[in-house]
Amino acid sequence: MAGSSRVLAAVDLGAESGRVMVGRLDGRSITLDPISRFASESLYLVTGRHWNLPSIFVNVLRGLGEAADRAGRLEGIGIDTWGVDYALLDEHGRMLGLPYHYRDERTSEAVLARTFERVPQRELYARTGIQTMPINTIFQLMAEPRGAVLSAAARMAMLPDLLGLWMTGTLLNEVTIASTSGLLDARGSAWAADLIERLGLPGAPFSTPVTEPGASLGPVLGVHAEQAGRAVGAPVLVVAGHDTASAFVAAPVQGPDAAILSSGTWSLLGLEIDEPQLGPDAAAFNLTNERGIDGRTRLLRNVMGLWLLQECRREWRREGTEHDYAELQRLAAGIQHASLFDPDDDELLRGGPMPHLIADCCRACGQPAPSSAGEVVRSVLVSLACKYRFVLERLQLVTGRRLNVINAVGGGIRNELLCQLTADITGLPVLAGPEEATALGNVLVQARALGEVGSAAEMRALVAQSATIRRYEPTADHRDDETYERFLAVTGLRSATEARALA
Secondary structure, eight states: OOOOOEEEEEEEEOSSEEEEEEEEEOSSOEEEEEEEEEEOOEEEETTEEEEOHHHHHHHHHHHHHHHHHHHOSOSEEEEEBOSSOEEEEOTTSOBSSOOBOTTOTTSOHHHHHHHHHHSOHHHHHHHHOOOOOTTSHHHHHHTSOTTHHHHHOOEEEEHHHHHHHHHHSOOOEEHHHHGGGTOBOSSSSOBOHHHHHHTTOOSGGGOSOEEOTTOEEEEOOGGGHHHHGGGTTOEEEOOOOBHHHHHHHTOOOOSTTEEEEEESSSEEEEEEESSOOOSHHHHHTTOEEEEOGGGOEEEEEEEOTTHHHHHHHHHHHHTTOOOOHHHHHHHHHTOOOOOOOOTTOGGGTTOSSHHHHHHHHHHHTTSOOOOSHHHHHHHHHHHHHHHHHHHHHHHHHHHOOOOOEEEEESGGGGOHHHHHHHHHHHOSOEEEOOTTHHHHHHHHHHHHHTTSOOSHHHHHHHHHHHSOOEEEOOSSSSOOHHHHHHHHHHHOOOOHHHHHHHO
């Protein structure tokens, strides 16, 4: 590992908020300084719910300008975002409409059915290995009207690709974010061109190869001087563009039997493997094989995550009561019994008055509806912890590994009650940290591109000696089977072994 110091900026965009951070790497440790934070704004137009991406981009440029003012010359900039959302571009790189928000209602059951009529679900999984979710890029594209937009599409850009294009004038499709589309071969780094043709989608947007992290896009263009200021001219480097892939880079795991939980708006729970798992068990369990760095696969499952609490807070604020997250934890800690529900219930995906939707889910499961804020939050957190155990069972069965620890990273680790409940219900210790894993992974991939760090193991060792990690042990001598069995009973979900026997 080289000993020189580097100043690198991470643009990290989540579905709730975005931020610009400055990472400093001196060969022995890595530190992060927050520079700016802003909302990831969406808006409703007559066509549906879209991301206000031009506004987000302006905030990114301003954050980079402030970073350069405070930290001096930026030696690299990397961009990561949430997955699945995209823009279609014409042959001149012009955007053919604002990117849709993945929670837009256009990806209906009818769209999924039409997709599977053209390419059967099992065949699609065997090729792409991606968890079936209505939000996936493949279903969003199948929901596009067959007309001018699709016929004019010459390229497709996932969101970090698009922001990189706007920043530098160069468009590259990065592999980790491309893998979230459901249109990339699970083996190798090629688009599944034959499946794309059978789906009736245009081939042109998928005619160029995908790029591994570490490539250079070029400098920030001078046309951005008004917003980006002294960041103009700084090199933009391709990082692991999917925020979860960046978070996995900075998860300080110490062996193959560690699960990684990226906890935030979404919970993504999985582990790293050398080859994708595309067999009948993985398909039946709806696991996803997303690409990581160095050709590795992130075998995981998406769980709805703390977006449920974000939506509850929004609804309570609309009703006239403001709760901060610390207060909600305190309220939930005082509740002894929680009504349980499946956090991935279809009724919760699109959002709405979340406390009332959760109450409806609990009633549908034959349980009392939580009424107070503390009861609602307790129901959310215990149900999430139970769903984590549900996913871990399936990961262990498919891989044959006996997982012995959960490395939890991301903003969700601030929720200490959720960390403790996860340890209690899974029976596994939870090592929580670092909170800013995504930005750290972003910076580390830049540092490797610049020759400052080598292997993934080196990067994780650097995180381990730089970050504060908090350990949560199960409070009982054994895991909480009673709560988990009640979760399975009320939701109708089956244990992994039962599900396998019935498949």
